[in-house]
Amino acid sequence: MKKVLKWVLLAVLVVVVIAGGFAAYIAMSGMPTYDTQKINLKVEATPERVAHGRDLAMSLCAACHLNQNTGVLSGTQMLDMPEAFGTAYSKNITQHPTKGIGKWTDGDIAWLLRTGIHPHTGSYVPPWMIKLPRMSDEDLYSIIAWLRSDDPLLAPSAADNVPSEPTFLAKMLVHMVFKPYDYPSKPIPQPDTTNTTQYGKYLVTAVYDCYGCHLNDFADQDANDPEKSKGYCAGGNAMKDAAGNTVHSANITPDKATGIGSWSRDEFVQTMKSGITPKGHVMRFPMGRMTKLSDHALGSMYDYLHTIPAISHAVERAAPTGPWKSQGEKLFDKYACSTCHSKTGKGHANLLAANSKYPADSVLYDVIRNPLRYNPDSYMPHFGTTIPDADLAVLAQHVRTLCNK
Ligand code: HEC
Ligand code: HEC
Ligand code: HEC
Structure with missing residues (x-):
């Protein structure tokens, strides 16, 4: 065999062994771990902060942490996770001392939300959990103040955390592509809201x-x-x-x-x-x-x-395709109800209590058209009259059918 070829083969072999070893290492290890730091922070919980923190958390945290069965932020499955990445569950962030984050310090919470590193284990919190490295100190403190408040959504729940099962691909991405953020070394001021x-x-x-x-x-x-x-x-x-x-x-x-x-x-x-x-x-x-x-x-x-560069990029918006078993099922797709409630009525948002809560049809119609009147935290669209009366009756009947299943 030619000497050069031998060297090439050897080099290839070395690469294969290293890559194989690395793959085995990733397959066996969990999330990568990093050093953690104790942050000395005590947030003063003013009523303004608690109220502002609630508004922020309703848009930023609730959709991922609200559990449909407990009705509090005790963690739930991330249904929108691509299959290739495995399964993931958010965690119990209620005030329960052991199952939730009742014993975490303000500094622990700030550290996690800023860096993406778990304050106690050093484990990297995967990319499907939000990180807030650039948020102003004041906004972050408001979220922390709210997490400490007596809001019913945070009442201690003893629900156990369910371990996530990321696939090899997900772990590999987390090891190679995603990195934690540095804890800010300087205060981050509130932006000028008049500009x-x-x-x-x-x-x-x-x-x-x-x-x-x-x-x-x-x-x-x-x-x-x-x-x-x-x-x-x-x-x-x-x-x-x-x-x-x-x-x-x-x-x-x-x-x-x-x-x-x-x-x-x-x-x-x-x-x-x-x-x-x-x-x-x-x-x-x-x-x-x-x-x-x-x-x-x-x-x-x-x-x-309107100040950022305009980019010409047409994004397709696929319309739902049947087959549908009933007109109600079809309209439930047409008005995108199923994108949040799933076809069964219990997806990211659960409507299966509608029959017992709204026995009168006129009220159920109003719930569908004006959801905020019934649940001020709902992100359900304000359909108003974009749903004509005839369709509304069919949709409401379909909601009742789902509740009866
Ligand atoms: C896109 C979904 C998503 C959003 C949005 C989100 N989280 Fe999470 N969160 C998760 C997941 C998933 C985990 C579990 C990560 C893991 O497996 O380690 C988690 C973990 C946590 C933990 C760690 C708890 C523990 O015991 O380890 C805390 C605290 C937390 N989230 C707070 C928040 C707060 C506060 C917000 C809003 C500012 C928020 N999360 C927004 C999905 C989310
Ligand atoms: C979790 C991912 C996610 C986040 C965060 C998000 N969006 Fe979206 N946004 C989407 C998706 C997906 C669509 C398309 C929805 C559809 O086609 O029905 C969309 C649609 C939109 C549309 C409708 C545009 C059109 O032409 O129909 C606007 C406007 C928009 N987003 C603005 C925002 C703004 C502003 C923010 C931040 C406050 C934001 N989005 C945050 C995922 C997101
Ligand atoms: C963008 C997401 C989204 C879409 C689209 C959507 N909903 Fe909802 N819906 C929600 C959320 C969030 C709630 C509040 C759930 C809760 O209270 O736990 C809700 C609540 C409801 C409720 C009341 C449930 C209760 O217990 O009070 C009904 C009924 C309902 N939706 C029907 C519909 C119908 C019919 C459509 C389509 C015409 C629709 N929704 C479209 C997100 C959505």
Whole structure:
């Protein structure tokens, strides 16, 4: 054998052994671990902070941590997790001293939310849990103040945490692509809320993580400088709704043809508040509407989004296809009810108590058209009269059928 070839073969062998060893290491290990640091922090829980923290948490934490059976933030399965990544469960973050986070210090919570490293085990908290490295100190303290409050959603629950089972692929990505953030070395001030483009940028990139979902792929994120992410805000990312269908994030750059360039400021604000776009489309899961934000905050996002580069990128919006067993089932898909409630009525949001809670049809009609009157924390769209009377009756009947199953 030629000497060169021998060396090449040897090199290949070494690479294979190292890669194989690395793969075995990843397969056997859990999440990577990092050093942790004790943060000395005591948040003063003023009523303003608790109220503001609740609004933030309702938009940022509740959808992932609310358990339909306990009615509190005791953790639940992440139904929208792609199969290739395995199964994942969020955790019990109620005030239970051992099952929840009742014994965590304010510093522990701040450390986890800032860095993505578990304060007690050092384990990296996977990419499907939010991280807030750029949020202002004041907003972060408000969330912490709320987590410590007597809100019924946080009442101690002894529900056990269910271990997640990430696949090899998920673990490999977490080992190789995703890294924790440094704990901020300087205070992060509140942005100037009178400068709407600056405030809007803060909301889009540092608080609500709009940009992370509105890329073509989560892996395109430039975690340290969001605006440098490939295809910034141009959408296309494929996600799963509660019915198991794929929903692609929309293009929210100011491109006139494929983005939101032709929307007026008021149309944008109304879309975010109602969950229905100017074209009459329901914003399906995981988007939902954002009722806890003020018109000023929403308008600021609009102002900011109109300063970023317009990118021409048409995102397909697939319409649901049958077969349907009944007209009710068909309308339940047409109005995107199934994207949140799943076809059974119990997906990310559970409507199976509707029969006992709303025995009168007239009330059930109103629940479907004006959900906020009945549950001020709901992200269900404000359908109003976008559902004609005839369809409303069929939908309500379908809801009753689901409840009776
Ligand atoms: C996209 C879904 C998602 C969102 C949004 C989310 N979480 Fe989580 N959270 C998770 C998952 C999943 C885990 C479990 C991660 C793991 O397996 O280690 C978790 C873990 C945690 C833990 C660790 C608890 C423990 O005992 O280890 C805390 C605390 C927490 N979340 C608080 C929050 C707060 C506060 C917010 C809002 C600012 C929030 N989460 C938003 C999904 C989410
Ligand atoms: C968890 C991922 C996720 C986050 C976070 C998110 N979005 Fe979305 N957004 C989506 C998806 C998916 C769609 C498409 C929904 C559909 O097609 O029904 C969407 C749709 C939209 C639309 C409708 C556009 C159109 O043309 O129909 C707007 C506007 C929008 N998002 C703005 C925002 C803003 C502003 C934020 C931050 C406050 C945000 N989104 C946060 C996933 C997300
Ligand atoms: C973007 C997500 C989303 C969409 C789309 C949606 N819902 Fe909902 N819905 C929710 C949430 C969240 C709740 C509150 C659940 C709770 O209280 O636990 C809710 C609550 C309800 C309730 C009341 C349940 C109760 O116990 O009070 C009914 C009835 C209902 N939805 C019917 C519908 C119908 C019919 C459609 C379609 C026309 C629809 N929903 C579309 C998210 C959605």
